Amino acid sequence: MAPALPQRAACAAMLLIMLLGPGTAAGAYKPRIRKELRSLTDEEYRSLIIGLSTMLTISTEAGRRLFGPKYIGCGERRAAPRVQSNGHNGPPFMTFHRSFLLEMEQSLLSVGPGLKALPYWDITLDNPGTGKYFGTPKTIFSEKYAGQNDGDPIVGSGVTTGVFAWRQVNRFIPAQWPQYLKVYNGSTAGFTRGPTNTNANPLVTRFPTQNLVKALKQAADQPGGNTSLPFAKLPKVAFDMDYVVNQNGQVLLRYPVANYQRCLDPKTYKTWMEWNFCLDITILATAPKTVDKGKYLWPQVGTTALLHAAPHWTTGGVGLKNNSIGDMFDVSTSPNEPLLFPLHHANLDRSAMMWQAAATKQDPSMPFKYWHYPASKAEYPTANDGVLLNDVLCSNAPFKTIFSSPPANPKGYTHWEVLYYTRPGASPYIYDSML
Ligand SMILES: *[C@@H]1O[C@H](CO)[C@@H](O)[C@H](O)[C@H]1NC(C)=O
Ligand SMILES: *[C@@H]1O[C@H](CO)[C@@H](O)[C@H](O)[C@H]1NC(C)=O
Ligand SMILES: *[C@@H]1O[C@H](CO)[C@@H](O)[C@H](O)[C@H]1NC(C)=O
Numbered sequence: 537m538a539p540a541l542p543q544r545a546a547c548a549a550m551l552l553i554m555l556l557g558p559g560t561a562a563g564a565y566k567p568r569i570r571k572e573l574r575s576l577t578d579e580e581y582r583s584l585i586i587g588l589s590t591m592l593t594i595s596t597e598a599g600r601r602l603f604g605p606k607y608i609g610c611g612e613r614r615a616a617p618r619v620q621s622n623g624h625n626g627p628p629f630m631t632f633h634r635s636f637l638l639e640m641e642q643s644l645l646s647v648g649p650g651l652k653a654l655p656y657w658d659i660t661l662d663n664p665g666t667g668k669y670f671g672t673p674k675t676i677f678s679e680k681y682a683g684q685n686d687g688d689p690i691v692g693s694g695v696t697t698g699v700f701a702w703r704q705v706n707r708f709i710p711a712q713w714p715q716y717l718k719v720y721n722g723s724t725a726g727f728t729r730g731p732t733n734t735n736a737n738p739l740v741t742r743f744p745t746q747n748l749v750k751a752l753k754q755a756a757d758q759p760g761g762n763t764s765l766p767f768a769k770l771p772k773v774a775f776d777m778d779y780v781v782n783q784n785g786q787v788l789l790r791y792p793v794a795n796y797q798r799c800l801d802p803k804t805y806k807t808w809m810e811w812n813f814c815l816d817i818t819i820l821a822t823a824p825k826t827v828d829k830g831k832y833l834w835p836q837v838g839t840t841a842l843l844h845a846a847p848h849w850t851t852g853g854v855g856l857k858n859n860s861i862g863d864m865f866d867v868s869t870s871p872n873e874p875l876l877f878p879l880h881h882a883n884l885d886r887s888a889m890m891w892q893a894a895a896t897k898q899d900p901s902m903p904f905k906y907w908h909y910p911a912s913k914a915e916y917p918t919a920n921d922g923v924l925l926n927d928v929l930c931s932n933a934p935f936k937t938i939f940s941s942p943p944a945n946p947k948g949y950t951h952w953e954v955l956y957y958t959r960p961g962a963s964p965y966i967y968d969s970m971l
Contacts, residue, residue, distance in 0.1 A: 640878055678698070851865075927950060
């Protein structure tokens with residue numbers, strides 16, 4: 537199934553470099569260790585919040601004068617997924633988010649060196665009933681961390697608790713992002729939200745989870761089972777989400793450890809795309825016709841393929857007005873949730889890294905095959921432009937400084953370079969659960 541591709545010649549040369557190259561000598565390898573949010577020391581957590589707050593307010597240019605060349609203001613990347621369709625719906629989902637997080641991590645470390653690495657949010661620790669932090673002050677939905685799961689009804693579901701309480705979403709000011717205007721002009725209400733998102737609340741918004749349950753039920757009742765929610769038309773099977781309703785009528789996502797672990801098995805999920813299908817329903821929904829979608833939804837329908845989407849949906853939620861969605865739900869601009877967005881995606885990256893490590897243990901040649909990341913349209917017919925192995929990642933807003941070695945192409949790192957520089961034994965960071 538692997539036709540001889542011209543690009544593979546370059547990969548063969550890389551193989552040699554990987555075997556002989558610098559930076560992998562035994563003993564010299566000291567990656568940063570990413571820990572779970574609740575395992576941070578007080579000083580680390582303080583540095584994280586100072587770093588995020590700084591990035592939310594100080595521009596890239598001003599920040600670089602203060603903190604050095606790795607600093608990046610949050611506004612800079614806010615519109616990036618919109619700028620290039622190559623961060624979602626296919627092979628690049630994790631290479632994009634991995635790069636996004638690395639850029640953010642380096643910026644955070646340059647502002648607050650008390651932080652050792654970006655943390656992640658293990659959603660199974662907040663699982664109703666069984667999660668170690670469920671119902672305790674250490675739940676992520678607490679004053680110390682992200683605040684309430686449902687926003688405050690008095691202010692249109694704005695977030696009024698937690699460390700980023702009362703935070704406002706930026707207005708979209710065209711003069712501030714001239715490089716993006718060709719593809720993005722802010723939301724219809726004038727905010728840095730998705731172009732079709734009608735949410736006009738200036739506060740970071742988390743709509744009531746009850747609305748979401750209603751919307752999902754309505755979607756499931758439609759003929760064909762598809763939904764007309766603003767995010768996608770998806771098969772009915774996607775909406776059997778596993779949740780419980782508490783005494784306040786709030787919907788709590790159920791996400792047990794077994795679901796998280798399922799995608800990590802390289803015997804069941806043998807390639808990069810198979811891992812992606814296990815993780816994310818929208819990638820599965822846009823997969824080529826030849827993919828057996830049922831394989832990824834069974835036996836816990838939805839809950840595993842929803843590892844990416846469900847926390848976006850349950851924390852962002854949907855408004856009652858058409859096309860009004862909460863910030864975490866908005867694919868263009870969910871980084872408006874400064875804590876939930878990066879920490880949730882670090883948890884997905886953790887899954888990817890653990891799967892890659894397990895797949896490499898089973899077949900040591902995996903890094904040289906880039907875990908079968910698709911290299912041609914023949915391999916993955918539904919791929920968008922710019923998402924194949926040898927393409928520059930996010931080419932309208934490329935990543936150029938996320939690794940210590942410069943990109944082979946001055947236009948920015950390619951997908952294979954991101955996979956190459958984050959391979960087991962060479963990645964600048966790993967997760968504590970891999971030790
Ligand atoms: C955004 O606005 C600018 C100027 O007002 C226009 O040239 C551009 O085409 C618009 N972009 C989109 C994606 O609508
Ligand atoms: C529902 O979505 C599926 C998959 O996207 C599509 O094949 C089907 O035609 C849709 N059905 C309806 C009734 O829109
Ligand atoms: C939402 O859109 C539908 C279909 O276009 C329309 O029938 C309905 O009245 C709209 N609802 C609201 C609250 O605007």
